[in-house]
Each structure stands twice: as C-alpha cells, then as structure tokens.
Amino acid sequence: MPVEDLYPSRNRTEPAILDRQDPIIHSTDFSAAPISEEQLRQYEEKGFLLLPEVFSRAEVSRFLNELNQMQQDQALLDSEVSITEPDSGALRSVFQIHHHNDLFSQVASDPRVADIARFILDDDLYIHQSRLNFKPGFNGREFYWHSDFETWHVEDGMPRMRALSASILLTDNSDFNGSLMVMPGSHRKYVSCAGETPDDYYRHSLQQQTVGTPDNHSLSYLHKQYGLESTAAPAGSVLLFDCNLMHGSNGNITPMPRSNLFFVYNAASNRCVAPFCNQPPRPEFLATRETFDILPQRSASQDRKAG
C-alpha cells in the first residue's frame, strides 16, 4: 500500500503554505535529555539550536587536514560524489562522507551530536545524507532559500518530518562570509511549491536549484511572520536544525572561506519509500536507501561537551 503523501509539493500550479503534521521534538521525557530543557524549548520554538565550540581546535584542524587531502584526491574529484561550481569548476561539495571516509564516519556517530539527534527524533538513527561543503572566498555562491524536507520528501520519498541536520563549522562563520540565515519558527509551515520535477533533476539542482524553491510570495509571508536570524559562530560550533526550517545563505565575496561538515540524521522508522513525484529515486550518494545502516550508539565519554 502506498504511503500517504502528507506534504504534497510540485504537483499543482499554485504554491501553498501547509501546516506541519509532525512533532518537532519526538521524545517527551525531557529529564532524560542530553541537553537542557531551555535548549530543547529553543529548538522546538525556533527550529534550530547553535552549540558553540563543541569540537576543539585540534579536532577542527584534523578535519581541515582531511579536507585538504580530499581536495587533492583526483579520483574523488572525478567521482559523482564531488560537486563543482558551474562557472569556476571549483569544488563545492563532497557527498556521502560518512560512507567513504573513516574520520568523517566517526564524526557522524560522535555522541556529542548524535545523542542529541537521537533524543529529538526518539528513535534509532541512520544517516540520510552527509556532505562536506566548501564556500570558497572571493566568489562563494549563494544557497537560495529552501526547506531541506521538501526535496527529501518529494525526490527521496522521506515520509514524515522526523529528521534533522547537524552542520559542524570548520571555519568561522560571520555575517560577512555567508553564514546560514534562518527564519526561526518557519519549520511549523510547509511551503508546497508549484511546478513539476524534471527528469534527472538532481544533476542540475546540486549546482543551482530552480524547481522546489519557494515562491517570492510565500517567502515574504514567512519573513513577515518569523523574521530572520543569523547563525554566525566560531569554527568547531554545531548548528542543529529541523528538516523543515526555511534557510539559505548569501554569496561570499570576502577572502574568508566558509566550510562545514553536514550530517542528516533520520529516524529509522522514517526510512525513505518511493519518491513523492513521478521520478525514480535520486542516487544513493544523495539519499541513503540500500546502504541503510543504524548508526552505532557510542558511549558519551569525557569528550562530551555539548550538554
């Protein structure tokens, strides 16, 4: 029996704003949480939580070293998991890092982040998507406004809003170099987009998304309702945000690059089904299907700093 489509999008001629049908925090006993109730309430209300400097300078250095090595790995650059800028050819993202890279696979299950995700989603977890993002200095491109869930739902078949993203900052993010802007509270509304998904759309959308982007009218409405907030923070900080939070980032002409690690935690019970559009699913490196693997639960030893 097909799964009901609670969040239809790209199957109509006019955009619409729908209500969220799922909880934001799925656990109910807050006394068992790895972070404070105040932090949980903030996540619930705003749809995101910034945890300053969770990873040490030494850890961030190790990640950056790994990143530099990856930038020189021609086999990796040539493979489908690497996405380059349309104009300059510069590396923009590497996907599936939890799968292909030992170090980043360890980071994916780091209890300082994964334990919080596990509490919020109240389930076993798996990584729906992971990537390393580079926004180079001088000519970093913008990421236009979007809810991640809209794409994951329509193109990947993620049924419900029971997923979240963790962005681990590898460089200082300031208001100058294109840090993520969010519309706090927008995770309670779902912008159902007009238009249809073209064939093999992901090949184009990874460079620049045009279908599945919210219309100006909906964005102005959300902006008026919820305003904007910056998520600028120093390297080593972690930004957790709900799968349906409206977010985007301006370009970056400053000499300061902006790089981060990005892990999408999905509840095991929310595993992807057939996409909610008339298209085959996107490839495995963008959306886990066959490589589904429950994230190991590592003990939160003395290195836990996020609580």
Next chain:
Amino acid sequence: MPVEDLYPSRNRTEPAILDRQDPIIHSTDFSAAPISEEQLRQYEEKGFLLLPEVFSRAEVSRFLNELNQMQQDQALLDSEVSITEPDSGALRSVFQIHHHNDLFSQVASDPRVADIARFILDDDLYIHQSRLNFKPGFNGREFYWHSDFETWHVEDGMPRMRALSASILLTDNSDFNGSLMVMPGSHRKYVSCAGETPDDYYRHSLQQQTVGTPDNHSLSYLHKQYGLESTAAPAGSVLLFDCNLMHGSNGNITPMPRSNLFFVYNAASNRCVAPFCNQPPRPEFLATRETFDILPQRSASQDRKAG
C-alpha cells in the same frame, strides 16, 4: 602638457600595491568643520563615516515615491542612464540623477551632506557621478570588491584622490541584505590592477566588472592588514566614504530590497582630464565633463542634523 599619472593601473602584467599620494582630509583648520573633530579623525583613519538618520522618514518616503515613479517611466527605463540586471532585466541603477531629476538635484546640494564633503575636499565641488541603486530582494547581485578611484582615474581621467562618495540609504541596510562591507584603512593603499581596459568597457562593467578588479592576493593582503567592517544602518542614514576605500557587497537573497542614492563629490580643481588609458572617456552620464557645474552652496538652515 599631459597630467602625470600618479596612480598607474591596467598597464602592467602584475598587480601592485602603491601608497596614496594625496591627503585624506584636505582642510586643515578642523575648528571650522561642520562635524566634530572625532568624526573627522574617524573618517581620516578608516576612510568612511556613517551618519545615522540624517534624512527624516518623511524625506525618505518622498525619495522612495520618486523612485517608484522612475521605475514606471518607460522612456527612462529605455534610456542609456538605466542599467538592468544581466539575467532578469530588473532595474539595477539609474545614473545622472542630479541632472535629470529636480528632487535628487536638490538632494545633491543638501548642506547636511555637501557641507561636509566641501570641508573634507577643501574646494568648490561638482558632482562627478550620481545614481540611484536598487538591490532587489530575492536575487540581488553582489558588487565585487573595488576602489571607485581606480575606475574614475583610469577610465575617466580623475587625476588625484580628492573626491568622496555619499550613499544615502533609502531602505534599512542590515548584515542580511547586502549592506556595504568596507576594509577600514585601505584608502591609504592603491591596488594597481593587471590587464588592459577593453574598448567600450563600461557597457560590460556596469553589469559585471572583470577588468580593474583587485586580484585575490592583493585583497587577502588588505583584508589581513585592515579587516572588514559592516556599514549596516537604518534608512535615512548617510555613509560618506573616500574615493579609494576598498569596498564591496554580497548578494541579497532576503525579501528585503536595498536601495540608496549615491553622489560622488569631486573637488573642482580635480576635474577630469584625458583618461589614463588608451581609450576615449566614458559617456557623460557616468562621468561629468561637459556638464561640469559648481554645486551651489545652500545655507545650512534649521534642517542641518548631521553635525
């Protein structure tokens, strides 16, 4: 006899960073200034001065009304003084507003701004260039790093650094919607660019400048020396900045447009000569030559608020 080129650029294969050969504040008796000595010292040190809310809300409303009427004036949109976005065709700038528009011609000589410019440049003034800038919401393009003087010198034949710009903010400028970023102190260094100026370059450069833009190495050097500062301020504020200050702005994906009026005051004694490149001068709407007119000195009556 040709005027000596103190600031050569685009006539060499390698970029270079040269020292400024001109004063920043040309008047010497600070007791006669229309602003405080502290403000003057700040302008001298940083190369810019932000004057909050010089123009009232009522005045800003009047300017915005005028702007709306101009956006509907098809003859104006079709004329060479109007510049549109390369992709969308949206209006980006209207030039020579001090000449074609009664209201903005009055604003050009408003003593709250012009008196300060006259003091800093210590001379009679004329308007070298004026424009209305629109940075629309959702898809506002970036303005890449540049020193205005480099272009005015090479392409317009402005001999010396004895000019300044006044940007009058018509919308709130925040760190989200692409407010101007400056490198405070960079006005003391001149980045001499590599490359040559192509024929009729202004037709291309008004949409996107590629020649006469500083190289990454020089920008990184200036950034390291001087850092970055935001000039975010509410509508009605005035940003005064030296002709050689390195500045730029990121794109704007927010729903908030960013618009301003822009007047370039040049010292009458610094009137343009033949361009310092092997090209004819740019057209009159970009750089005053034949329409040279000393700016009338209006009495600073009770409406002066900038001091």
